[in-house]
Amino acid sequence: MALSFNTKYPSIDDLRNKAQKNIPRFAFEYLDGGCNEDVNLHRNTSELRDVQLKVNYIKDYEGSSIKTTLFGKEYDAPVGVAPVGLQGLMWPNSPEILAKAAFKHNLPFILSTVTTSSIERISELTEGNAWFQLYHPTENRLRDDIINRAASAQCPVLVILCDVPTFGFRPRDIRNGLAMPPNMSVQNILQILGKPNWAIQTLKHGQPNFANLKPYMPKGLDLKQLGKFMDATFSGRLNAEKIKPIRDMWKGKLVLKGVASLEDTEQAIKLGLDGVIVSNHGGRQLDAGESTIKPLKSIADTYGDQIEVMVDSGLRSGPDIARAMASGAKFTFMGRTFMYGAAALGKQGGNHTMSLLKVQLQQVMEQLCCERVTDLPQHLITY
Numbered sequence: 001m002a003l004s005f006n007t008k009y010p011s012i013d014d015l016r017n018k019a020q021k022n023i024p025r026f027a028f029e030y031l032d033g034g035c036n037e038d039v040n041l042h043r044n045t046s047e048l049r050d051v052q053l054k055v056n057y058i059k060d061y062e063g064s065s066i067k068t069t070l071f072g073k074e075y076d077a078p079v080g081v082a083p084v085g086l087q088g089l090m091w092p093n094s095p096e097i098l099a100k101a102a103f104k105h106n107l108p109f110i111l112s113t114v115t116t117s118s119i120e121r122i123s124e125l126t127e128g129n130a131w132f133q134l135y136h137p138t139e140n141r142l143r144d145d146i147i148n149r150a151a152s153a154q155c156p157v158l159v160i161l162c163d164v165p166t167f168g169f170r171p172r173d174i175r176n177g178l179a180m181p182p183n184m185s186v187q188n189i190l191q192i193l194g195k196p197n198w199a200i201q202t203l204k205h206g207q208p209n210f211a212n213l214k215p216y217m218p219k220g221l222d223l224k225q226l227g228k229f230m231d232a233t234f235s236g237r238l239n240a241e242k243i244k245p246i247r248d249m250w251k252g253k254l255v256l257k258g259v260a261s262l263e264d265t266e267q268a269i270k271l272g273l274d275g276v277i278v279s280n281h282g283g284r285q286l287d288a289g290e291s292t293i294k295p296l297k298s299i300a301d302t303y304g305d306q307i308e309v310m311v312d313s314g315l316r317s318g319p320d321i322a323r324a325m326a327s328g329a330k331f332t333f334m335g336r337t338f339m340y341g342a343a344a345l346g347k348q349g350g351n352h353t354m355s356l357l358k359v360q361l362q363q364v365m366e367q368l369c370c371e372r373v374t375d376l377p378q379h380l381i382t383y
Contacts, residue, residue, distance in 0.1 A: 003355040009344065012316045012337050015353065019343035023090060023198050024191035026176035031090045031339050034283035035168035040291065041283030044314025047291040051323040052381040056369050064365035066358060068373050070108075070308065070331050071157065071253045071274065077358050078373050079321050080108035082279075082312045082335035083133035083159065083257075087342075088116030088208030091349075092201040094342040099125045101350025105358070110159055110333065111212075113146070113234075118211040119153045128154030133257065135161055135234045136242060142216060142233065147249055158250050159277070160243065163258025164236035168285040201346070240271060247272050255310075260295050265303050275308035275330075282313045282335055293327060300328025318360020322368075326376040 009015050020028050034041030068078040081102050087094040095117035102109035103126040111122045113135040122130045132150040137143045150158055176188065192199050202208070210217070217229060247254055256268045257277040268276050278296045280289050292313040300309045311324050312333035324332050334357075341353030365371075368379050 003358055005352045005355040005359070006345065006348070009352065010356070012340060012353070012356075015337075015340040015344040015349075018345070019091075019340045022195060023343050024188065024195050026188050026191060027090045027198075028343075029172040029176060030086065031336060031343065033170060033172045034287065035170050035285060036287035038283065039287045040280060040289050041287075043291040044280065044283050044293075045316060045320075048293045048314050048320055048323055051293065051327060053322060053326055053364075053368060053376075053379045054381050055367065056379070059369055061369045062371060064362060064369075064371055066361050066365060066373055068331065070310075073156070074106075075108065075331075076106040077321075077354075077361060078325055078329075078331050079315075079354075079357055079361075080131075080331065080333045081110060081338050082282075082333035083110040083112035083115070083161075084335045084339055085112050085114040086116065086208065087112075087339065088205070090339055091343040091346065092198070092205040092208070093117075094339065094349075095122060096125060097342050097347055098338050098350045099130060101354055103127065103129060104351065105354040107354060108157070108333075110157075113212055114210055116208040116211055118214075119146075119149050119155070121211070123153035123155065129156065131155055131157040131159055131255075133159040133161060134246075135164070136236060136238060137233055138235045139233075140245070143246070144249065145216075146212070147246065151251070155252065157253040157255055157275075158246070159255045159257045160238065160246060161236065161257050162238045162264070163260070163279060163281045163285055165238075166236070168281070170284065240267065243271050243273075255308075257312075259299070260290060260292070262295075262299060262302055265299050265307065265309075269303060269307050273307065275310060277333065278309065278311045278329070279313050293324070296324065296329060297327045300330075304328055304330070318357050318362075319364050321357065321361050322364045322373075322376055325373050326380040328377060 066077045067074055081098050095115050099109045099122045108131055110131040110133050112133050132155040253274040255275040256273050258279050259265055259276040260280055265276055278292050280292055292311055296311050308330050310331040311329040315332055315334050316337055321332050338353050341349035345352050370379055
């Protein structure tokens with residue numbers, strides 16, 4: 001497909017700046033922020049960008065392809081849309097915008113349990129190609145029902161989350177009274193009035209809600225009751241005994257997201273999982289933790305021949321994709337990056353951002369004289 005992007009926004013920083021102007025502050029701070037003092041949020045990107053790549057100009061070179069194969073399917077680039085909660089709060093209808101764009105660009109889209117579009121709707125838009133990410137329910141009945149819905153929707157990959165045993169301490173969200181729907185303080189109402197396009201789009205698409213959970217929620221919950229419902233319904237703490245029945249039940253590919261150690265990767269292999277996503281939840285859970293690039297190489301070097309090793313958190317550009325792939329990742333995912341695109345450019349945001357990343361990655365590959373993304377580890381400079 002022909003790649004085109006809006007030349008007014010040739011970088012993800014441009015999209016971030018535009019997004020900040022387009023959406024209420026409480027929504028932008030939810031999208032943009034980490035936890036505590038944002039140390040690990042910034043470490044993710046800064047330490048990834050310490051990775052340097054070696055060029056090799058004087059060689060036979062027949063051109064570069066950024067296509068890659070994952071779980072038996074060829075994708076047009078080694079990047080997909082990571083699961084993001086409350087997407088419709090940040091930009092109305094954004095899960096559908098990004099799912100449509102991912103399908104058009106032949107990239108994987110992962111739908112979160114706690115986002116604002118349903119498994120069934122996203123499956124319809126992607127013709128059964130979307131992945132689904134499961135927050136682990138406390139009740140087996142609910143777990144089984146959600147998994148069966150994902151299977152009926154033909155999701156090829158189920159992603160289970162292990163890095164939210166407790167919710168991160170996020171001062172901005174606490175200050176903003178963020179919930180679903182958000183606490184409509186005078187301050188938040190004034191922020192909305194200052195963003196008329198966001199308000200109009202929200203009216204058009206309806207107040208965002210937890211679309212996947214509507215079948216299980218009592219009607220008429222107020223904010224306090226909703227919080228209690230979520231706490232009672234989901235437990236983010238995983239162990240082997242919780243994973244085993246999911247592996248037995250799920251016939252497709254099963255991925256563990258939030259891995260940050262050799263020990264958890266080894267457990268994933270023992271439990272029969274097909275892949276891991278090295279991740280720290282975008283720096284939103286543990287400010288004192290490592291950046292994702294730190295454990296990635298050791299995990300890939302040790303276990304990359306036994307399980308598919310992927311990565312998210314901190315990636316913002318085509319060069320970042322190349323850095324991560326050179327460090328051993330088989331595939332990469334981005335959350336904030338695509339949400340910046342949707343919040344900046346609305347319906348065009350997904351297509352723009354995916355086209356931009358493809359162009360950037362293609363340029364890096366051609367500059368390195370690297371013909372395949374699987375060859376990128378040969379260009380890693382180590383010290």
